[in-house]
Amino acid sequence: MLFGKNKSLVCFAPNDRAVARLFCFPCAGAGASMYWRWARLMPGVEVWAVNYPGREMLHGQTFASSVEVLLEPVLMQRELFSEKPFVVYGHSFGAVAAFSCALQLQEAGIRAQAVVSSARRAPHLPAAHAISGLPDDRLLVELDRFGGLPAAIRQDPEMLALYLPVIRADLSLNEIIRIPDSSRIDSPLYVFAGTDDCSVSSTELAAWESRTRSSFEFIVMAGGHFFIHEPVEAFIAYLRNIVAISLQEPDEDVMAF
Known part of the structure; x- marks a missing residue:
């Protein structure tokens, strides 16, 4: 395992x-840790996972109040984005x-080979429903809908008491983030959706197309909000193909090593 300078970036299998x-x-x-399994499924790709303030190895830090604050420790490590195609x-x-990070890197002259999004409305659209301020019991009902x-965590009161402030902070930030309508990336953009995901509409997902000056692809997979885990190997196969296409490399090179 390898950490970035401030533990906001973690590589579970350096390569x-x-x-x-x-x-x-x-x-x-x-x-x-949401992504710890992915490295072994993409051995030709070095997988780095972002860790937000206030959880895991950054437990005790103040939650981010804006996307700029959220990304600041990540963007302090720009060399990790410039050393290899990403x-x-x-x-x-x-x-x-992720989209905001790609935008800020682009402004610094560092362009992503591709940007991949799943299960969220386009970043310039307002939130249709705000749930971050709901009482605990009603918030849990909403979270259960997402599965x-x-x-x-659900069955352990102590763990739940630790978890709820974390997800409230993230949901609150998710509800208020609005990327300016004029903001575009120059990278190919891929958007994934689950057939049974009740958290976002097909219209909100398709609106991502306006966020890129490059190519756009919208892919629908079977499953709910967390279709990427149903099973994870199916989604990883798509990601491997996207990396291979963006690098113009054979897929076996992405699987190598």
Whole structure:
């Protein structure tokens, strides 16, 4: 395991021979460990996971109050993005964080080979529903609809008491982030959706197309809000192909090493 300078970036399986890097941004309430399995499924790609303030190895830090604050420790390590070709990916709340990161890197002259988003409305659209301020019991009902609350947390009052402030902070930030309508990336953009995801509409997902000056692809997979885990190997196969296409490398090179 390798940490970046301030532990906001974690590489679970460092690989000097990797052909590219994949930077993964977690969903609301999650940390870098959300992606710990991915490295072994993409051995030719060095997978780096972002860790937000206030959780896992950054437990005790103040939650980010804006996307700029959220990304500041990540962007302090720009050399990790410039050393090799890279792709950024984010799920749900992580999708807007990943897109914002790609935008800021682009402004600094560092362009992602591709940007991949899943399960979130386009970043210039307002939130249709705000749930971060709901009482605990009603918030849990909403979270259960998404199917993303692990049983180990749901059934343990102490763990739940630690978890709820984390996901509230992320949900609150997710609800207020609005990327300016004029902001575009110059990288190919891929957007994924689950057939049974009740958290976002097809119209909100398709609106991502206006966020790129390059190519756009919208892919629908079977499953709910967390379709990327149903099973994870199916989604990783898509990611491997995206990396291979963006590098113009055979897929077997992405699987190598």
